Amino acid sequence: MANQMGLHVGCLLLVVAVALLKGAAADNYTVGDDLGWTIPPAGSIAYKTWANKKSFQIGDTIVFNWTGNHNVGGVASKEEYDKCTDPGIVFGPGVRIEINSTDTLYFICTVGDHCERGQKVTITVGSAANNSSPPPPPPPPSYASSLTPTTLGSFFGLIISTLVAISFLDHS
Ligand SMILES: *[C@@H]1O[C@H](CO)[C@@H](O)[C@H](O)[C@H]1NC(C)=O
Ligand SMILES: *[C@@H]1O[C@H](CO)[C@@H](O)[C@H](O)[C@H]1NC(C)=O
Ligand SMILES: *[C@@H]1O[C@H](CO)[C@@H](O)[C@H](O)[C@H]1NC(C)=O
Ligand SMILES: *[C@@H]1O[C@H](CO)[C@@H](O)[C@H](O)[C@H]1NC(C)=O
Ligand SMILES: [Cu+2]
Numbered sequence: 001m002a003n004q005m006g007l008h009v010g011c012l013l014l015v016v017a018v019a020l021l022k023g024a025a026a027d028n029y030t031v032g033d034d035l036g037w038t039i040p041p042a043g044s045i046a047y048k049t050w051a052n053k054k055s056f057q058i059g060d061t062i063v064f065n066w067t068g069n070h071n072v073g074g075v076a077s078k079e080e081y082d083k084c085t086d087p088g089i090v091f092g093p094g095v096r097i098e099i100n101s102t103d104t105l106y107f108i109c110t111v112g113d114h115c116e117r118g119q120k121v122t123i124t125v126g127s128a129a130n131n132s133s134p135p136p137p138p139p140p141p142s143y144a145s146s147l148t149p150t151t152l153g154s155f156f157g158l159i160i161s162t163l164v165a166i167s168f169l170d171h172s
Contacts, residue, residue, distance in 0.1 A: 026059040028096075031121055037066040037093075037109070044118030056125050062097045062105075070109045070119065081106035081122065084115035099125060 031037050032050055040046030056062075064072045073090035074097070075081050090110055099105070102125040109119040 026061065027057070028061045028063055029054055029056070030063045030065050031107075037064045037070055037072060038068070038119065039109075039114050040118045042118075044120060046118065047121035051121055051123060056099055056123055058099050058101065058125060060099050062099065062107075062123060064091070064093065064095050064097075064107070066093050069111055070114065071111055072107050073110055075106045075108055078104075078106065078122075081108065081120060084108055084110075084120070086110045099123070102126065 032040070032047060035046065071090035071092065072095060073087035075085055075087045087108070087110070097105070104125070105123040107121050107123070108115040
């Protein structure tokens with residue numbers, strides 16, 4: 001009986017954890033992670049690889065962090081991005097850019113030839129663009145299938161239906 005209870009509590013915690021992970025938490029992404037924002041040693045592929053591994057969402061924040069002589073500015077189009085066109089307005093280290101729409105964002109450093117040498121990054125929202133596609137999340141258990149686990153209300157609905165399912169199992 002004690003074992004069974006432990007199993008049920010474990011199930012409940014799993015359901016809660018999955019629901020929390022699916023919630024719309026706004027993430028901070030530091031461009032380049034540990035590399036930061038710099039002239040990438042391996043050229044422009046570095047930030048492409050970095051961005052492709054992320055799944056950016058509206059509400060997330062992109063942080064540009066660096067030491068030394070750099071800056072960052074957003075350009076308006078892929079063409080300007082490819083040409084390293086100076087956007088006129090640039091920001092200093094630590095600047096935080098919030099993603100407000102699904103528009104693709106293009107950022108470059110305008111110092112010297114840094115952009116030409118690969119200090120540029122494209123942020124594509126919903127960028128499962130080139131994830132080495134993790135498998136889609138498993139479908140929710142059937143007793144919860146009518147619930148959308150993205151709102152707070154249905155989050156509690158999920159817990160309640162889990163509890164109902166547990167007590168059903170307990171009495172069967
Ligand atoms: C993102 O950074 C801000 C400012 O540093 C912080 O308040 C917030 O908790 C961070 N969010 C996450 C999800 O880490
Ligand atoms: C920002 O850069 C500083 C200096 O390079 C570093 O110590 C710090 O850990 C960085 N912060 C993040 C969030 O990457
Ligand atoms: C999103 O909105 C915030 C607040 O208005 C602004 O500071 C930020 O620059 C916007 N982000 C973009 C990518 O335009
Ligand atoms: C996606 O990745 C594959 C292999 O990793 C690559 O061949 C392809 O060009 C990439 N596509 C995009 C749009 O980056
Ligand atoms: Cu630079």
